[in-house]
Amino acid sequence: SQTIHQWPATLVQPVGSPLSLECTVEGTSNPNLYWYRQAAGRGLQLLFYSVGIGQISSEVPQNLSASRPQDRQFILSSKKLLLSDSGFYLCAWSVLRGRSGETQYFGPGTRLLVL
Amino acid sequence: RKEVEQDPGPFNVPEGATVAFNCTYSNSASQSFFWYRQDCRKEPKLLMSVYSSGNEDGRFTAQLNRASQYISLLIRDSKLSDSATYLCVVYTGGFKTIFGAGTRLFVKA
Numbered sequence: 384s385q386t387i388h389q390w391p392a393t394l395v396q397p398v399g400s401p402l403s404l405e406c407t408v409e410g411t412s413n414p415n416l417y418w419y420r421q422a423a424g425r426g427l428q429l430l431f432y433s434v435g436i437g438q439i440s441s442e443v444p445q446n447l448s449a450s451r452p453q454d455r456q457f458i459l460s461s462k463k464l465l466l467s468d469s470g471f472y473l474c475a476w477s478v479l480r481g482r483s484g485e486t487q488y489f490g491p492g493t494r495l496l497v498l
Numbered sequence: 499r500k501e502v503e504q505d506p507g508p509f510n511v512p513e514g515a516t517v518a519f520n521c522t523y524s525n526s527a528s529q530s531f532f533w534y535r536q537d538c539r540k541e542p543k544l545l546m547s548v549y550s551s552g553n554e555d556g557r558f559t560a561q562l563n564r565a566s567q568y569i570s571l572l573i574r575d576s577k578l579s580d581s582a583t584y585l586c587v588v589y590t591g592g593f594k595t596i597f598g599a600g601t602r603l604f605v606k607a
Contacts (some may be wrong), residue, residue: 415593426585427542434593473541477595485589486532486606489541 389474396497402447402461404493406474409455414476417487418449420484421471433457452488469497479498499524501596504586508602515576519601521586523568531562532587533571536600542585545571576605 386409396402408414418430429442431449439449446465450458458476471494475487504521511517523531531548546553548560548569560570569586586598 419597426534427597432593440593471539485530485593485595486544486547487595488544492541494539 385476385488387474387476387488387490387494389472391493392491393494394496396464396495398466398497399463402459402468402495403465404431404459404472404474404495405420406459406490407455408455408457411455411476411478413454415485417475417477419473419475420459420467421473422468427473430459441458464497466497469495471495501525501590502586502588504523504584504597504598505550506599508604510604510606511576512570512606513576513578514575515575515605516572518573519534519571519586519603520582521571521598521601522570523567523586523588525588525590526564526567528567528588528590530589531560531569532589533558533560533569534585534587536583536585538582542597545584573589573603576603578605580605581605 396455397484415434419427421427433439433451436451447461471492473492474490477487478487479485502523533543533545535545536542546555546560548562550562552561557574561570580595581604583600583602588596
């Protein structure tokens, strides 16, 4: 069965510090991978998605970046965090299934607080 | 207009009650539909897919009305453990999946 891991679970960082969040998927090959952010009491905002190694699409221009160095590894980074980067970061994977569309499965998330 | 809209609630219901949530979507070309459940401070988890003919999974029934562009979720015989936020999710094609902001449900003893 497929599993998805994210770490760290929680993180407190000062404004202006760098960020690196990691996500790995097991039990599947060539998944689509996604990074979302959820602000407190709000919906999910898609940040990046990737359909393969080195292929990254950005949905929201901001100070975050993503990379996919391996098939089942997805990394979210920032060189300098802003207060507004605080939130719950979720990694998800999916496999498109033709006309059945796409079901996404989420990792446990990283709760980031920027002070 | 938001692409997926839900009543944020909260819905406060007693145990054993029946509760229904609705969701509307704006893209008439949307291809598939889902309900996810999100517990407090946890990740969203797939509850069920929604099919045009309607579908049931135990106490949960989902309906899709393509003509009116809305999706519903009915929970019968509510349990305390049903307390959560329910997310309406619409797949519009390609790599675009839209998550609603969610409807909060509190089931009280």
